Amino acid sequence: MKTQTRRQWIVTHEWMVKPMRQKEWISGRGVLVWLAEVFSALGMGTYLVGLLAGIGGLTTGAWWATVIGWLLIVFFKLPLHFAYLGRKRNFWRAIPPFTRAWRTSWFARGMFFSIVFVSTGFLQIVFWYLLHWVDLSASAVDIVTVLAWIVGIIAGVFIVLTGVYCGFAMSYCKSLPFWNTGLLPVVFVIMGIADGLALTMGVSLVTGNDVAIESLEFWSRILLVVNALLIAGYLIRAYRRHSTAELAAQDLIKGSTAWVFWILLVILGIAVPLAISFATMLMAEGQAESLLIVAIVCHTIGAFALKYSVLKVGIYRSVLPNVG
Amino acid sequence: MRWGMVINLAKCMRCHACVAACRIEHFLPLHVTWMKLIAYEVDEGGAVDVSTYPVRCNQCADAPCVHVCPTEASHQRDDGIVVIDANKCIGCRYCVIACPYQNRTFLSIDLNPGYFPGYEKTAFEKKGEELYPHTVGTTEKCNFCAERIDDGMSRGLVPGIDRDATPACVNTCQARALTFGDLDDPDSEVNALIRKYKGFQLRAEYGTDPSVYYIDYSHGGRSNIAPRTAQTGSHIQHLSSIDRDAARRLHIEPKSARPKEAEEVTS
Numbered sequence: 001m002k003t004q005t006r007r008q009w010i011v012t013h014e015w016m017v018k019p020m021r022q023k024e025w026i027s028g029r030g031v032l033v034w035l036a037e038v039f040s041a042l043g044m045g046t047y048l049v050g051l052l053a054g055i056g057g058l059t060t061g062a063w064w065a066t067v068i069g070w071l072l073i074v075f076f077k078l079p080l081h082f083a084y085l086g087r088k089r090n091f092w093r094a095i096p097p098f099t100r101a102w103r104t105s106w107f108a109r110g111m112f113f114s115i116v117f118v119s120t121g122f123l124q125i126v127f128w129y130l131l132h133w134v135d136l137s138a139s140a141v142d143i144v145t146v147l148a149w150i151v152g153i154i155a156g157v158f159i160v161l162t163g164v165y166c167g168f169a170m171s172y173c174k175s176l177p178f179w180n181t182g183l184l185p186v187v188f189v190i191m192g193i194a195d196g197l198a199l200t201m202g203v204s205l206v207t208g209n210d211v212a213i214e215s216l217e218f219w220s221r222i223l224l225v226v227n228a229l230l231i232a233g234y235l236i237r238a239y240r241r242h243s244t245a246e247l248a249a250q251d252l253i254k255g256s257t258a259w260v261f262w263i264l265l266v267i268l269g270i271a272v273p274l275a276i277s278f279a280t281m282l283m284a285e286g287q288a289e290s291l292l293i294v295a296i297v298c299h300t301i302g303a304f305a306l307k308y309s310v311l312k313v314g315i316y317r318s319v320l321p322n323v324g
Numbered sequence: 325m326r327w328g329m330v331i332n333l334a335k336c337m338r339c340h341a342c343v344a345a346c347r348i349e350h351f352l353p354l355h356v357t358w359m360k361l362i363a364y365e366v367d368e369g370g371a372v373d374v375s376t377y378p379v380r381c382n383q384c385a386d387a388p389c390v391h392v393c394p395t396e397a398s399h400q401r402d403d404g405i406v407v408i409d410a411n412k413c414i415g416c417r418y419c420v421i422a423c424p425y426q427n428r429t430f431l432s433i434d435l436n437p438g439y440f441p442g443y444e445k446t447a448f449e450k451k452g453e454e455l456y457p458h459t460v461g462t463t464e465k466c467n468f469c470a471e472r473i474d475d476g477m478s479r480g481l482v483p484g485i486d487r488d489a490t491p492a493c494v495n496t497c498q499a500r501a502l503t504f505g506d507l508d509d510p511d512s513e514v515n516a517l518i519r520k521y522k523g524f525q526l527r528a529e530y531g532t533d534p535s536v537y538y539i540d541y542s543h544g545g546r547s548n549i550a551p552r553t554a555q556t557g558s559h560i561q562h563l564s565s566i567d568r569d570a571a572r573r574l575h576i577e578p579k580s581a582r583p584k585e586a587e588e589v590t591s
Contacts (some may be wrong), residue, residue: 012374025417072553084416086415087413087459090413094416174388174421274395319527
């Protein structure tokens, strides 16, 4: 039957009627949120890997990795988040004890995690500097070592929380089914640590391979495989879970965001580093450096692509029932 | 006490008066609307018709926007209305993302270019800056005309019954499609309507318990609801409080202006 429109005097909407993309955190000034979250993951991964490597045996490379991780959080993540705020002079209101919102708000918690990390991370970096470069007396070494352990543990816990809170903040949103899953923070953390391994490898190349690159590569391989499986599982779950989540997954796989997903994330961010990682196993020492640099660059591109694609396909369910 | 609203979809005649009343009541910037009339196509037996949903903030009892706000700028009053303290808001827009009903607007400078960009501000805009200032860089939404409710109740009036204590959109609705009242009072008109016509909430499955209910008995036979005194043209009266000459032109007296507005007029 031929359809006809009875009334044409009113313009129909798609907003609220059909599933629509969120724009606040990816379009316009929203790119600042995307970049902040990328640096959050890179900073978290690099600091954490540096910290764990340094606990195994303090080296120049491990120290520099913690410094770079700390700097990424302090000079990239936090300023980018700050730049995004509509009323910057009010930012202190989001920090405990000026707010009690940390009981429910992941954003307020994130501010708290970041501040604790920045403070304790700075102390840990100073203590490691003293232990590695300054001649201390035996009793001073004992005291500084204990202090470094204490602040190191606190900083380690809080850098993970700093890296993971945005995943929880996003997964809290019930009307965005693609985000509304507990898998999201896990994907972000695993990918962040894998990126951190890559950046620490880069640091180690500069500082003379004093952090065992073979060991970093070994863990990087494992995490890349785990993350590839997690992303696949995430997409399968999205397909099965909800029609709007399925729509988001389709957009990622074959829609307008597909080139970011397939080329930048899957190929450059996961497949190439994984292939290089396996290839370097067969190469002699010293031959793989240029390949490692390629892997590190690809890894970092993958970090940008992961957050971009997830934020981009945040699609709201329609608000109105039984329409659209 | 928990203020709530019932929207009768069968009675709504899509006149947009509620949208206009809200704009006038709160001096909304050009591209900001707290109250919206969402239009969509429906298939009526092979013919495409247009239907509408009037939407505004649902004032959820378990509001995600309140939970996610890092500064407690979004908070819930004892009467259930969710309000935003612009002085506390940092403009992080987490509430805009988390609102399952997409009813929050971030007031960026692009949304507030003035009614006639490039020209002098209108008298309406200038008055709005004094009476109801909007802070660029913060989030906004419908507040059930909380200021009208507070002012009216302080004078012993009853929201939903007395016009001066009732939201502007409800007052203005010529079709009487909007009903306002106390959801905690089992004998209130809103509860009677919800019970009688099986009122439903938007996306109740989110568990947010919205305070805005919809009823649609258009397919079950119409039933007229008794007319109430709390209706008709408050926005004309509101305008008259801004411009005394306008009141004279309209041959009405500005008798219910709120104290601050009355001060402005008489000074």
